[in-house]
Amino acid sequence: MLPKPEKNKKTSSLHQLDLVESLDGQKKSNRRRLILIISLFLTIGLSFIFWLFSGLSHFSFSLPKINLADKQPPSATGQSINLNRISNFKSSQWSIQVTDVATRTSLYTLNASPLSEPEINSALKALKDSSELDFGGIDTALPSGVNLSIRRLSTNPSELNLLVDTPAKQLVFHLIITDTVATDQLKPLIPLIIQEIYWSIFNSVN
Numbered sequence: 001m002l003p004k005p006e007k008n009k010k011t012s013s014l015h016q017l018d019l020v021e022s023l024d025g026q027k028k029s030n031r032r033r034l035i036l037i038i039s040l041f042l043t044i045g046l047s048f049i050f051w052l053f054s055g056l057s058h059f060s061f062s063l064p065k066i067n068l069a070d071k072q073p074p075s076a077t078g079q080s081i082n083l084n085r086i087s088n089f090k091s092s093q094w095s096i097q098v099t100d101v102a103t104r105t106s107l108y109t110l111n112a113s114p115l116s117e118p119e120i121n122s123a124l125k126a127l128k129d130s131s132e133l134d135f136g137g138i139d140t141a142l143p144s145g146v147n148l149s150i151r152r153l154s155t156n157p158s159e160l161n162l163l164v165d166t167p168a169k170q171l172v173f174h175l176i177i178t179d180t181v182a183t184d185q186l187k188p189l190i191p192l193i194i195q196e197i198y199w200s201i202f203n204s205v206n
Contacts, residue, residue, distance in 0.1 A: 081108050081200040086192045093179035093186060098197055101163075101170035107201055115174060123172055126151050127163040138162065141191035142198055158183045160190075164198060171201065 083089050091110055098108040099115050101124065106114035115123070127149040135150055142148070147165040152158075157180050162173040173194060177186050 080204050081197055083110070083193060083196055086189060086196060088185075089189060089193070090179075093177060093182065094193070095174075095176040095178050096193065096197075097174040098201070099172045099174075101172055107171070108197055111178070112174070112176075115172070120172065123151075123161045123174065124163070127161055127172070136187065137191040138194050141195040156180055156183065158187065162194065164194075166202075168202070171198070173197070 083091065094110060095112045096108065096110040097106065097112040097115055099105070099120055100107050101120070104117060104120060130149050130151040132150050132152065135148055138150070139146075139148055142164070145166070147163075149163040149165070150160060151162075152160045158177040160173075160175055162175065164171040164173065175190065175193070177183050179186065
């Protein structure tokens, strides 16, 4: 009767050993499965990254350019100013430049380049110091509340600067009659030209 417990004990030890080996085998199997899954994800992830990088290297992307210099206060444009409605006006006989004093922007240009900052400052100083009172009919072509200063720079060719000062806006006109042969015939057109540009500018602002 004494050997039976020893046999049972051996059987129990074998069962425990089998259980331990079974658990170890299951752990190893789970670990292999986990390593396989991680490897697959890494392979897929790396492949996707390389594909994405390769695609971006051949893709050219650029932000739209925004030209802030083109954004100006409302002003007259070359289309809104039509000097051809003035009788006997020919654009080839004139050089005209109109500048907004406050913004230093060119509002109208005909056969001329916009005035530079030093040129604007020089013209303003000369106009404010000018004592000329002969406006050649320009004063009667504009509203009575407009203040004018004029400075004639030369007679041949006829060249002048004009400051038109209103509560809403200050304008500097630089005007040259480039046709020196017809200077005397063209001078009467100056008030009409100033008037047309003046009303075109202020109507476009309002």
